[in-house]
Amino acid sequence: VPVGAMPPDTPLVKATIVTANVWRAFAHENETETEDGFRAYVRYKTHSGFLDASEDDLRLAFQDEGISLILVADAMTFKHPNYPVLCIDPVACAPSFRARAKHLWIVENNVTIGNLLFEEIYQDEVVNGWLEPQGF
Numbered sequence: 723v724p725v726g727a728m729p730p731d732t733p734l735v736k737a738t739i740v741t742a743n744v745w746r747a748f749a750h751e752n753e754t755e756t757e758d759g760f761r762a763y764v765r766y767k768t769h770s771g772f773l774d775a776s777e778d779d780l781r782l783a784f785q786d787e788g789i790s791l792i793l794v795a796d797a798m799t800f801k802h803p804n805y806p807v808l809c810i811d812p813v814a815c816a817p818s819f820r821a822r823a824k825h826l827w828i829v830e831n832n833v834t835i836g837n838l839l840f841e842e843i844y845q846d847e848v849v850n851g852w853l854e855p856q857g858f
Contacts, residue, residue, distance in 0.1 A: 732830050734764035734793040735772045751823040762830035791833045816841035821853035828858045
């Protein structure tokens with residue numbers, strides 16, 4: 723990413739089959755800004771080739787994009803009312819974890835601009851595999 727340029731929107735991969743209405747409700751949750759005007763900036767990747775993709779498959783699929791985060795809406799995302807999205811480190815330095823859709827901006831905004839590294843968020847804000855934001 724050139725100096726001063728915004729990073730590309732983070733890929734948010736649809737890795738399971740859901741109805742159009744369910745997907746729209748999920749996308750709406752993602753795109754709703756917080757009271758302070760924050761939201762995750764994502765580009766939806768809904769190609770059927772991503773269905774049931776493994777973390778390694780996704781890392782490989784996006785390896786040439788220079789991204790700092792991969793987000794995945796999988797079966798677990800849609801079984802839970804808070805839409806917990808899987809957050810994957812593209813270089814596998816830290817374990818993946820889940821973040822509620824309303825908290826996705828914390829991960830996406832901070833990691834993509836380099837304010838925090840993926841592993842720092844994992845270390846400081848993740849409890850038992852779930853983002854539990856403390857200072858946000």
